[in-house]
Amino acid sequence: DVKVTQSSRYLVKRTGEKVFLECVQDMDHENMFWYRQDPGLGLRLIYFSYDVKMKEKGDIPEGYSVSREKKERFSLILESASTNQTSMYLCASNKQGPGTQYFGPGTRLLVL
Amino acid sequence: AQSVAQPEDQVNVAEGNPLTVKCTYSVSGNPYLFWYVQYPNRGLQFLLKYITGDNLVKGSYGFEAEFNKSQTSFHLKKPSALVSDSALYFCAVAGTASKLTFGTGTRLQVTL
Numbered sequence: 001d002v003k004v005t006q007s008s009r010y011l012v013k014r015t016g017e018k019v020f021l022e023c024v025q026d027m028d029h030e031n032m033f034w035y036r037q038d039p040g041l042g043l044r045l046i047y048f049s050y051d052v053k054m055k056e057k058g059d060i061p062e063g064y065s066v067s068r069e070k071k072e073r074f075s076l077i078l079e080s081a082s083t084n085q086t087s088m089y090l091c092a093s094n095k096q097g098p099g100t101q102y103f104g105p106g107t108r109l110l111v112l
Numbered sequence: 113a114q115s116v117a118q119p120e121d122q123v124n125v126a127e128g129n130p131l132t133v134k135c136t137y138s139v140s141g142n143p144y145l146f147w148y149v150q151y152p153n154r155g156l157q158f159l160l161k162y163i164t165g166d167n168l169v170k171g172s173y174g175f176e177a178e179f180n181k182s183q184t185s186f187h188l189k190k191p192s193a194l195v196s197d198s199a200l201y202f203c204a205v206a207g208t209a210s211k212l213t214f215g216t217g218t219r220l221q222v223t224l
Contacts, residue, residue, distance in 0.1 A: 009153075031210050042215055042216040042217050045213075090156065092156075096210070097208075098144040098207065098211075100146065101146075101158075101212060102158065103157070104155050
């Protein structure tokens with residue numbers, strides 16, 4: 001079974017803090033994705049990576065950056081957290097091409 | 113640009129009755145279509161997908177979906193709903209690239 005894990009289920013941070021969200025997949029997938037989920041808006045793509053050290057902006061990259069130093073690990077970084085970044089963050093991975101994406105359990109982030 | 117519309121925020125159905133959750137899409141070229149389900153405080157779970165072939169796709173937990181190219185629709189169906197089917201359902205589309213575009217989600221409520 002594909003397994004995608006995320007470093008935290010719940011996080012509480014202060015405005016202005018630097019926040020790291022980590023995602024690890026164990027299926028040797030080339031592609032990894034970060035989404036945020038907000039009520040009424042569905043899932044929106046923040047960034048994705050199609051190879052180590054490669055990244056591409058999604059639909060809402062502002063205020064975020066990413067890092068992929070190893071194939072199995074994809075990190076989302078909030079350089080200076082703001083209250084409007086309070087959300088559910090979901091990581092996913094898949095093989096090359098438009099195949100099925102497999103999701104982690106999500107991290108619920110609250111920025112105070 | 114690709115897009116997905118889920119016109120119903122919520123669908124209510126009695127246990128034992130058939131259910132339909134609607135999805136229409138827009139994409140250049142041949143579509144890759146997916147349905148995912150999300151239970152409270154969990155990540156998304158893959159239900160089924162259409163890539164090519166038979167227009168009726170069968171998936172997990174007794175769900176199926178019908179691809180209709182002329183109506184650009186991919187409605188999710190189940191002949192007999194269960195209370196345990198109550199969850200948030202997302203439709204998603206991809207073109208030839210790896211990125212998925214999700215709908216805003218439809219909450220399914222199944223009552224006794």
